Each structure stands twice: as structure tokens, then as C-alpha cells.
Amino acid sequence: MAEVKLAGISKRYGDFFAVRDFTLTVADGEFLVLLGPSGCGKTTTLRMIAGFIEPTTGSIHLGNADITSLPPWKRNTGLVFQNYALFPHLTVEQNVAFGLEMRKVPNAEIGPRVAEALRLVRLGHLTDRLPRQLSGGQQQRVALARALVFRPDVLLLDEPLSNLDAKLRQEVRVEIRELQRKLGLTAIMVTHDQEEALTMADRLVVMSEGEVKQAGSQRELYEHPADRFVAGFVGRTTFLAGELAGDGKFKSRGGLTIACENKTAIKGAATLSLRPERVSVAAAPANGTENSVPGEVEFVSYLGALLDVHVRVNDRERIVAQIANREGVYAPSVGEKVHVGWAPAAASVFAGTGEAEE
Amino acid sequence: MNLGRAILDKRRLGRYLLNGVAGFTLLYILTPLIFVTWLSFFSQTIPSFPPEGYSLKWYAAIIENDRFVSGFILSLQLALISSTIGLIVGVPAALCIARYRFRGREALNNLLLLPLVIPGIVLGIALYVFHVETEINTGLPILGSLLGLVSGHVLIVIPWTVRLVTASLAGFNRTLEEAAQNLGADRWTTFRRITLPGILPGIVAAAMFSFVSSFGNLELSLFLVGPGRTTLPIAILQYLEWKIDPTIAAVSVVQIGLIAAAMLITDRYVKIARVV
Numbered sequence: 001m002a003e004v005k006l007a008g009i010s011k012r013y014g015d016f017f018a019v020r021d022f023t024l025t026v027a028d029g030e031f032l033v034l035l036g037p038s039g040c041g042k043t044t045t046l047r048m049i050a051g052f053i054e055p056t057t058g059s060i061h062l063g064n065a066d067i068t069s070l071p072p073w074k075r076n077t078g079l080v081f082q083n084y085a086l087f088p089h090l091t092v093e094q095n096v097a098f099g100l101e102m103r104k105v106p107n108a109e110i111g112p113r114v115a116e117a118l119r120l121v122r123l124g125h126l127t128d129r130l131p132r133q134l135s136g137g138q139q140q141r142v143a144l145a146r147a148l149v150f151r152p153d154v155l156l157l158d159e160p161l162s163n164l165d166a167k168l169r170q171e172v173r174v175e176i177r178e179l180q181r182k183l184g185l186t187a188i189m190v191t192h193d194q195e196e197a198l199t200m201a202d203r204l205v206v207m208s209e210g211e212v213k214q215a216g217s218q219r220e221l222y223e224h225p226a227d228r229f230v231a232g233f234v235g236r237t238t239f240l241a242g243e244l245a246g247d248g249k250f251k252s253r254g255g256l257t258i259a260c261e262n263k264t265a266i267k268g269a270a271t272l273s274l275r276p277e278r279v280s281v282a283a284a285p286a287n288g289t290e291n292s293v294p295g296e297v298e299f300v301s302y303l304g305a306l307l308d309v310h311v312r313v314n315d316r317e318r319i320v321a322q323i324a325n326r327e328g329v330y331a332p333s334v335g336e337k338v339h340v341g342w343a344p345a346a347a348s349v350f351a352g353t354g355e356a357e358e
Numbered sequence: 359m360n361l362g363r364a365i366l367d368k369r370r371l372g373r374y375l376l377n378g379v380a381g382f383t384l385l386y387i388l389t390p391l392i393f394v395t396w397l398s399f400f401s402q403t404i405p406s407f408p409p410e411g412y413s414l415k416w417y418a419a420i421i422e423n424d425r426f427v428s429g430f431i432l433s434l435q436l437a438l439i440s441s442t443i444g445l446i447v448g449v450p451a452a453l454c455i456a457r458y459r460f461r462g463r464e465a466l467n468n469l470l471l472l473p474l475v476i477p478g479i480v481l482g483i484a485l486y487v488f489h490v491e492t493e494i495n496t497g498l499p500i501l502g503s504l505l506g507l508v509s510g511h512v513l514i515v516i517p518w519t520v521r522l523v524t525a526s527l528a529g530f531n532r533t534l535e536e537a538a539q540n541l542g543a544d545r546w547t548t549f550r551r552i553t554l555p556g557i558l559p560g561i562v563a564a565a566m567f568s569f570v571s572s573f574g575n576l577e578l579s580l581f582l583v584g585p586g587r588t589t590l591p592i593a594i595l596q597y598l599e600w601k602i603d604p605t606i607a608a609v610s611v612v613q614i615g616l617i618a619a620a621m622l623i624t625d626r627y628v629k630i631a632r633v634v
Contacts, residue, residue, distance in 0.1 A: 072539040085537035089555045102542030
């Protein structure tokens, strides 16, 4: 296992930057997740590390070696593909043995190492099957065993769970994470699923349009998003468009005046982001310094442990409050007049409205 | 309920119609084959109905006829050599066309498929004239030689190879190649261990189609054979000019049998329905 160092890598196709100036160091044994919508450059970044795409500029180091211009077969990376890419004409055992054969590992050693890898992913009993005789989850685990068996310097995962059903996905997440910890692997995973990213990562990198928007822990990204994009992509939030009116007040387009703690001065259009779980709902106005806005419950979604209450506060704006579904907690129903309230620190303000500039 | 029944009836009617059309088409295709086979067992010399009796003598007559035997051997040789050369040329060509973007790619593709569209007679005459001119100008004894015949047949098998191999490459998942390279296989090893097994069905099908189209070819061979060198289809034609006894039917049955065997054997490894 080794550290992965990406220094200012870019990939340009004509005038279009698929990835622009990506600089990051993944620590030895760290589980890093690249998160972003499709087309944000996360897969391109992963493929540059694997060697399938050559960066236009910048360099990639794996441990102490500069691997920027090495072909894929000379890099010691283990890649798990989204569609698993198991060799259909080879058995499970032969699939897993392939990487060892290529490394000229003696035959006597291949057998035990393949068996060990398959045991790790709990597939020791299926060695003679062909890939098409396996379920999606089993294929996924074979792909994982195949990528691990030759002890790669870094494990690369390209949306490895997107073809599994929801229940299985949750199990495999935990399995991959445990395996990675047990073996002390450096791992880089690409996903567009924020829940997956949040549950698996040591550290996340949010990407958009080829650029790194923010890198940090789950808590940093969720509680201190760097911009409007990150706030919207990680976790759920209510956005209100408007502008700052000085003295810590935000004026929304719908006419709300909201007290907030903004650290930077933003001129012109701005967006206020409000996490639903920081918003309370009450029948009477909240007192004190809190923001309190009257409104009418328009919609309630029942999520089991939680309730999402959508409150219309004026004809342009709606605020979502997420409340615990517990006995004794005030749970309004549709059409009820309520007050939503939150502390000034609960909201973040960013420049721009995310709409096309007028 | 009535509506449900109406839909069911409609569906059943549709199925009957489909089966009817399919059955008729099959019969239309098979009738000549059935008659030829039947005819080959008639005992009388001039075929007429009803048969006077049955006999295997026409099959014996094939073996006694030198022209049929040598024609059969030549056609077999020709088909094997041409299909092999066709694969050696066609597989790399298909790889280039399917994998790389280069100037003239589309043109090359069309050029390689062209022999399929040009009538065999035209191709035969063109090659004949070419061979005559070549021999006059260089003195090489190409006219009527085995080499000349093979070069002509290679031309008619290449379109099959290119088409079938290109089709199987298009259906091949290239991520598998990336997976192999990620696991440490260089380009050549990746091709040998992963790509080749993946497109093998297409290659087998290409070999079979090449064999069949070369083995049964008449119109091109007519212009390229030399004295004492006759393919089976030409031997049949020449025999037919003088006689119409059931020997012809017997030869045809042998030929049909050989091709059918090739098809059936291939189908065991590659479902023909999948590649055509």
C-alpha cells in the first residue's frame, strides 16, 4: 500500500477540461471518495490514476514512483469496474488468478493466494463457476477479490455498488470498508451517491465541472460547505435566493428578513442554505433571537423515524423542516398554520443564486 | 371477459398466421432439396415419375467418375486454403476497422465488402483479363494456375470474414480489455487471452461461411480454372451438358451433405442464428 499524490493534473479535450488542476494527496491507508454528478470528471480522474487516460498536464505519484506516463499494466493498481468486467470465459478461480499469472507468481503460490482472496470475500465455495452463473452481488465480490489478490498499491473503485439492489448495497458498503481497514488498503472510490460517499469515506472530495469544489470530512462538508454547489450536493437543504442587506440580515426574494452569521461580505445576488433538521416547527412563534416565520403546512412526507414538513412561508418560498417522529413531538398536518424557527448559526450564505446570470 | 377473449383469439390467429407463413417458406426452400435427394435414389437413367425402382448406383457412379473425384478434392483444397488466407487477412482488417478511427476507414470497409456486391461473372471476367495481361507482361504462369484460383477465391471470402468479425468485435465489451491491462497484461497478452476468446464465435462463423462460399462457387471459378484443373461445381456443370442422369442429383446430395455437416458442427460451438 502506498500514498497517492496527484499534482496539478488536468485532462483537456480541445477546449473542454474534463478535469482541471486536480491536486490532492491520498494518505497511506486512507479511504477517499470522489463525489459528484455525472460528467464532473471523477471517473476521468480515476482512469488517469489507473493509466487509461494520460493527463494533459500534471503528475501522478504512487508511493515514491512517478507513474504519470506508465501504461496501465505496469502500474500496480487494483481497479473494480462498475460492470465488474469479469472475464466471461474464465472461471471465478481463473479470473482471480489472472493478475498473479501476469506477475509471474509461481504456480504453487497462485492456488493458495486465490483461495485466500476468495475466502476474504466469502466466495470460497464458488471457485469453479463461470461469471454468468453468479448473482450480481457475487460477481461484485469476485471483482473485488481479483483486484485485491495481487496486493495493489491502491484499490480503485469505479461506482462499484451502482448495479446492486438497495439492500445488498448497504451490506457491501460495510464489507468493503471492513476489508479495506483490515488490509490497510489505500482506496479511492468514485460515486455519485452521496449516502454511499458519506457512509464509506474517511475523506470526501466533491467535484463539479472538472474541478474540486471542496475536500474534507463528512462533517466539514455538511456543516461548512464551501459554496452553493457543495451545500446542495451533500445532504439536503432549502435554498432561498436573495441578497445580504448588511448588519447580518439576509433579504429573500419572497420578502423574508433573516438573521444570519455571515463571515464574508457578499455583494449582489446570494443564496441562503438552511438544513431541514435545524428548523423547528411550532404552533406559536418562537421567542428570543431566533428567526421565526409564520406559514402554512403544504405537504408532509412520512419517512418512518423522521417527518419532512414542507411549510409555505410566502407565495415564492417554501421551507422544509425535518422533525423526529417521536411521541410528544408536535407533528402538524397539511393545512395547519405554523411557525418555523431556526438559530442564525443554522444558515449559511453563498454568493450567487445558482441560476443563469441575468 | 369478452374483450379478454377477443384479444386472446386475435393473438392465437396471429400465431397461426405466423406459423403458416414460416411453414410455407420452409417448404419452399426445402422442396428442391427433398426432390434432388429423392431423385438421386431413382434406378432409371431418365428421371420420370413415378420411379421404376430405387438404387444406389448413382452414388457408385460418382466415385468411378474421375472428374467428380478430382473436382471434389480441388474444391476442398481451394476452400480450405482460401478460408485460411481470408482469416489471416480479414481478422486484422476487421480489428483495424472496428477499433481505430483513421482517414479512409469507411472507404476501406466498403472496399473489403465490395466483392459481395459485384456479380461473380463480372469479377471472374475482370480477374481473367487481369491474369491474361499479367502473364503476357511478366511471363508468370498465373493463368489457370492454382495460385490464380486461390487469389480469386480469397476475394470472395474476405467480405464474410470482415463482416462477421467486425460484428463480433462490436458486441465485445472493451472494459474486459481494460480489466486485463489493469491486472498486468500488456496489449498482446490482452488480445491473446481476452479479446481472441471473446470474438472466437465470430471467427469460427467467418471460417465456415468462407468455406461454404468458396466450396460452392461456380461463376468465378469458371474463368480461372485451367486445363485438367476443375472444381466440383464446374464438373457438375460440364456433366450436365451431356447427360441428365441422377448422378448429378447424387453429387448434389453429397455437396449439400458436406455443407450441412459444416453448419451443424459450427452450430455446436457457435449459435449460427446469433452471428448472421
